[in-house]
Amino acid sequence: MRFDVLTLFPEMFPGYLGQSLLNLAIERELVDVQLHNIRDWATGKHKNVDDKPYGGGPGMVLSPEPVVQCVEAVQQLGESPGKVILLTPAGRKLDQPLVEELSEAERLLLLCGRYEGFDQRVVDLLEPDEISIGDFVLNGGEVAAMVVIDAVIRLVPGLLGDEQSNKQDSFSTEGRLLEYAQYTRPREYRGLQVPEVLLSGNHPEIARWREQSSMERTRERRSDLLNE
Numbered sequence: 001m002r003f004d005v006l007t008l009f010p011e012m013f014p015g016y017l018g019q020s021l022l023n024l025a026i027e028r029e030l031v032d033v034q035l036h037n038i039r040d041w042a043t044g045k046h047k048n049v050d051d052k053p054y055g056g057g058p059g060m061v062l063s064p065e066p067v068v069q070c071v072e073a074v075q076q077l078g079e080s081p082g083k084v085i086l087l088t089p090a091g092r093k094l095d096q097p098l099v100e101e102l103s104e105a106e107r108l109l110l111l112c113g114r115y116e117g118f119d120q121r122v123v124d125l126l127e128p129d130e131i132s133i134g135d136f137v138l139n140g141g142e143v144a145a146m147v148v149i150d151a152v153i154r155l156v157p158g159l160l161g162d163e164q165s166n167k168q169d170s171f172s173t174e175g176r177l178l179e180y181a182q183y184t185r186p187r188e189y190r191g192l193q194v195p196e197v198l199l200s201g202n203h204p205e206i207a208r209w210r211e212q213s214s215m216e217r218t219r220e221r222r223s224d225l226l227n228e
């Protein structure tokens, strides 16, 4: 799977891209991430990529020319143009079903906004899928693009090793409950004991305990998930 990230701040990504799971995926050629600086498509002496909003108001708006040029040039670089994703707080909210949908694509172009957003004609011309990572405002789409990459690559076949593991995680399509409480050694820590049943070796009992733990946590923390 190939990701192309289009951003004014490509230097934000290498730290994230160096993390182990992603690095492994890149080494195994399961995932390819290419960074592109939108400013490289700016023309003019000052390489401006933004301008004041028509009609007045605060902040700056990303100009259509460098953004559209950048997307079109990057689309030419691959075998397929790919699905264009625009990261914006005004987009469809990311959840696990959407992550699963995105993971089916062979190529995603992640377009990261800054300032007061993109000129509307970027959206009108490119017709991207607009995605938000939640109901809060970030300074730009870069962190959101990393969130999308992080969530999607976990679903790339052959990456996780233990295929069971992502099915059991919170929010998978299989179980729409939060994950159960987990314990490892030591058996006692600062007076807190590991629940006896987990030491019993009785696997049907353990499964029942975990199901109950999931239900309790979901009811307490995210009862909205039970109503869906």
Ligand code: 6GU
Pocket: 086, 087, 088, 089, 113, 131, 132, 133, 134, 135, 136, 137, 138, 139, 140, 141, 144
């Ligand atoms: Cl994708 N971008 C920005 N700037 N803020 C956000 C977001 C995206 N998702 C949630 N808040």
